[in-house]
Amino acid sequence: xxxxxxxxxxxxxxxxxxxxxxxxxxxxxxxxxxxxxxxxxxxxxxxxxxxxxxxxxxxxxxxxxxxxxxxxxxxxxxxxxxxxxxxxxxxxxxxxxxxxxxxxxxxxxxxxxxxxxxxxxxxxxxxxxxxxxxxxxxxxxxxxxxxxxxxxxxxxx
Numbered sequence: 001x002x003x004x005x006x007x008x009x010x011x012x013x014x015x016x017x018x019x020x021x022x023x024x025x026x027x028x029x030x031x032x033x034x035x036x037x038x039x040x041x042x043x044x045x046x047x048x049x050x051x052x053x054x055x056x057x058x059x060x061x062x063x064x065x066x067x068x069x070x071x072x073x074x075x076x077x078x079x080x081x082x083x084x085x086x087x088x089x090x091x092x093x094x095x096x097x098x099x100x101x102x103x104x105x106x107x108x109x110x111x112x113x114x115x116x117x118x119x120x121x122x123x124x125x126x127x128x129x130x131x132x133x134x135x136x137x138x139x140x141x142x143x144x145x146x147x148x149x150x151x152x153x154x155x156x157x
Contacts, residue, residue, distance in 0.1 A: 001076060001116035002027065006105060008047060009040045020105060022077075022117065029126035031077070031117055033085050039102035046109035058106040065111070075104040077117040080124050 004022040007030070012019050018040035022031040035043075042058045045051075055063065065072060071092040079086040087104040089097045099107075108115050117126075 001118055002122055004031065004077070004115045004117050006043065006047065006109060006115070009035070009043050011040075020102060022105075022115065024117070024122060024126065028128050029122050030129055031122060031126050033077075033101050035102035039100075039106055042106040043102070043109060046106060058103065058110055061107055062110045072107065072111045072113045075099075075108040075113055075115045077101050077104075077115070077121050079118070080121050085121070085125075 003025040005025055007021040007023050009018055009020050011017070012034070018035050018037055019032050020035050020040070020043055022033070024030070042056050045056065046058070052059070072089055073092050074090045076088045076090060077085060078088055085101045087099045087101040089099050089104055089107070091097075105115060107113070
């Protein structure tokens with residue numbers, strides 16, 4: 001397993017499909033995962049430290065974990081089959097729960113939990129971006145600084 005940082009979310013054009021971009025810590029691979037607009041909003045809110053007037057599903061899940069005394073210790077992106085990514089939530093009690101990566105990432109950002117990607121997933125779907133191409137990644141980061149969750153066209157009820 002390789003630790004991953006969340007670079008951010010963006011909308012892929014012309015399909016208008018949101019993508020979350022993860023970066024391998026200590027490596028040069030990036031992992032793009034296509035996600036839904038609701039999850040894109042949840043991830044963007046968490047990255048920007050925004051608190052909606054009413055809790056989103058991921059905020060509620062975090063609150064439930066706090067209330068029952070369960071700690072999420074890591075999120076693992078474990079597999080890629082037929083174009084679908086799979087993840088697991090790993091709890092301090094040893095329990096592991098299957099999850100969509102987008103939901104797992106949104107929850108990890110809210111709980112400060114590290115995210116890991118399997119070697120297989122990074123080998124299959126990771127994109128190596130050498131240091132000389134870091135300028136493109138920096139442009140992407142600048143784009144992320146300009147985008148807001150409202151750009152994803154979802155409401156936060």
